[in-house]
Amino acid sequence: MAEDPEEGMLAWDESIFRDEHVFEIDYVPEAFRHRESQLETLKYGLRPAVRGSRPLNVMVRGPPGTGKTTAVQKLFGELGGQTGVRTVRVNCQVDSTRYAVFSRIFEAIFDYEPPASGISFKKLFNQVADRLVEEDEVLVVALDDVNYLFYENEASDALYSLLRAHEAHPGAKVGVVVVSSDLDLDVIEELDGRVQSVFRPEEAYFPKYDQTEILDILSDRVRAGFREGAVTEDVLEDVAEITAETGDLRVGIDLLRRAGLHAEMRASRRVESEDVEAVSEEARHIHLSRRLRGLSDTERALVETLADTDAKRAGDVYETFEDRTGLGYTRYTEIVNKLDQLGLIEANYESLDGRGRSRTLSLAHDADVIRDQL
């Protein structure tokens, strides 16, 4: 088979990719460019842990797909190698209660999961704190996507327990990194006063990448993931331009992978602009599909109800929702609020002539797109 990428078709056992794994979500890139100052702030806060002291807390904020999780993973990778330091990253989209957060920490420390029920929070907490003191270890916890703890009203309790662990267990040293991509959420303001008084974090802000930065970062990814010559500079520029519309790097990475697969489907050795165009709609929705994936069955049922019905008034929507789930109105209102905060639905008050106000609900995205992604 010819080596020239201009010529010939891809054989069945050939791939346009050198390593497709570099486009997967759990891949931690080797090079991490354009985030030097943010990494400095994080290092500054966490450095005391290496000396056996309690680290400073850090608050990491920025829009989706700007490298916040990756920065934490990189630093935790380095810190975790130091003796006397234990790092745990908790994905609060999955573990969104104080109990679940401490279960994850317990698991990281003891190497097995605590029982899902039958053990009180206090017991779980005491075992974690006792072990830290016994082993003289500093614990650094990252609460990634911490906004989900706020949506469930669990943030203050979880942070309170972490930040005041040393009061009940002298010698316990815990530092917290909170990571939020919800820019409308004022993390400090939303915490109870008792937590605010002990949580005075250093701040690291992750702005959106601009098109030139996106191009730099995606070129590294192309070099690592594609065979030489498979993606030309022109195609890469198309991808960077689409990615810059939202500034979410995940769109660009997903777009590269999908365009590569599309080119393979044509048995082509090279990704063309037409491949990018063919898959760009799906890649643009990656953020939406990620948020939908993180929903519970009942939350998803409400999104489905809204996609399927013309009803707008909250009371009318509830009737269909209740038929589907059997849940009460209080829980329904909590779910409405969470989906509103997540930007999946819009909940507004409208005044009814002389009859007070009524809440109306609508999807924040096109119903067909939502149904496709659910």
Ligand SMILES: Nc1ncnc2c1ncn2[C@@H]1O[C@H](COP(=O)(O)OP(=O)(O)OP(=O)(O)O)[C@@H](O)[C@H]1O
């Ligand atoms: N500077 C960078 N260099 C290389 N890859 C990067 C860089 N910044 C982000 N990425 C990649 O972009 C994707 C999204 O990054 P990451 O998950 O860290 O974003 P995030 O800000 O935590 O997003 P979210 O708030 O939605 O959780 C990942 O695949 C990551 O590898």
